[in-house]
Amino acid sequence: MAKQAPRISRVSEIKEILKLLEGTDIEEIELEKGDLRIRIKKRGPAPAWFHQSPPPLISPASEEKPFTPLLTRPEKDLGPTGNLMTITSPMVGTFYRAPLPGAEPFVREGDIVDKGKVVCIIEAMKLMNEIESEVSGRIDSILVENVQPVEYGQPLFLIEPI
């Protein structure tokens, strides 16, 4: 059954705002329009994604705090993992390796990352959520493919803490 384009028009409003910002040297901006409030923060060379206040259709009470990926010991079926930690998905959505199609991925296998580094995006309900590493370490392996649907708790990365 073919789906029509979503009626959520806020996404296109926000895209317009992003386009406007791109050419400027504005680092951070907060906008309020009616019941929509967004904060956009540019980070380095990669264009910034944003956390949007949920549109009124989605109950604010059910929105959880900023997304903390779950760190667990890897399960047995991942093979011998030594002291590796697993970064698992804190939500249901689609996994993206890079900020935009065709752009450089956030991390590659072998990269050393600091705690707080964005390692991927998980898109849920048209919102892009940056997932940050909870530890500093070396990315040992990337367990999912670009544009793969992921569930809550699904292992995404193996990281060797340093």
Added chain:
Amino acid sequence: MFSKILIANRGEIALRIIRACKELQIKTVAVYSGADADSLHVQFADEAVCIGPPDLSASYLNISRIISAAEITNADAIHPGYGLLAENSHFAEVCEACQFQFIGPSPENIRLMGDKAAARKLAMEAGVPVVEGSFWVVSAEEEALEMASQIGYPLMIKATAGGGGRGMRIVYSPDDFIQSFVTAGSEAEAAFGNPGLYLERYIKNPRHVEFQILADKSGNLVHLGERDCSIQRRHQKLIEEAPSPALKQRLRERMGRAAMTVAKAGNYTNVGTVEFLLDEKGNFSFLEMNTRIQVEHPVTEMVTGIDLVKEQIRLAAGEPLRFKQEDIELKGHSIECRVNAEDPERFIPCPGKISRFLPPGGPGVRVDTHCYAGYSISPYYDSLIAKVIVHGVDRQEAIARARRAMEEFVIEGIKTTIPFHQRVFMSPDFVKGRVNTGFLERLNANPASKARN
């Protein structure tokens, strides 16, 4: 017709919905929390998505996670089951906005009937008898007290956003009124996010008789007869039967017409249940309308031969109602027992691991359950283990089958309410059909009715 339905629920009802989908050749997606990884509905569905940790607000009540799961699996429709988000009009709206058909009534239906005071007003204006009381929410204490003296004591203070027996208080004398009114308001606010209260006369030990409604999107409705759900403990139903031993055909027709009048007045669609209180003299009054498939729907299925969940799916897909009122025939008698993981005398929940599970069988016995030997009933969710539904050619045979089923059913490893059901089916009052909402109290007061174990 839909190609894929996501079931936004768990336990036995999730399994029930999956079964209906299989028969309609519709693919299914189960969602589950970390505590339900071993659950049967996860095994039976074509696809399953883990949506969160055990906590309800992070999983089965989390609208964005459920919608995300529907998006990544490309579901067409979402079935909310009962409880959880089934009567959450906001959830129904989000489903629509995200292009998923919500399998149930419209958000407006849910909103209107979910406001219990407004639903009473609708019924009253449609000419249906309602329990005496206020037709709007009363906020000022003095106004409420004045109204209470007009209604007379004892009376009930009820939460307008409540329902299903929650958010209710009985007040016996004017001296207690203000105090009860104030605390009921804060309880309502805490439990339902809405402090609104209305007042109703208190009817002692009525029968609880409800009518099943089916409606399509073109305004055609039928009722599928009644269910008698008088055996309750603290307003939680324990045993239900269809038809009601208290109804003869004329009363059934009058109440059925009243039920359809309420549903029509609310432009109702899909499945719903209109609840009435029935007194000993055969006077009935509208109580509330439930805008979901109900736990006890199987007894109606047994006596009508109609698969209510399949009809729900068809109606949600826009199909016209397949029956006229004259097509609906009630055959035989059906009784349902809700077997819970609870102490059979004090009804305290007892979660734990089921070591042995042998459900009853044979003619006229149906078991709707998500449990099996080795399964653990977790403390996070409700304590329902299984619904045992029997059907017989008449009430006598149904009772004989219910007794047999409760004797055959073996569940070890946890406490269950099976002994309670055994007592009920041995009780002379039950056998004679002398059942109202005071039944359980009388049963407990009678030491001779203890089960032989």
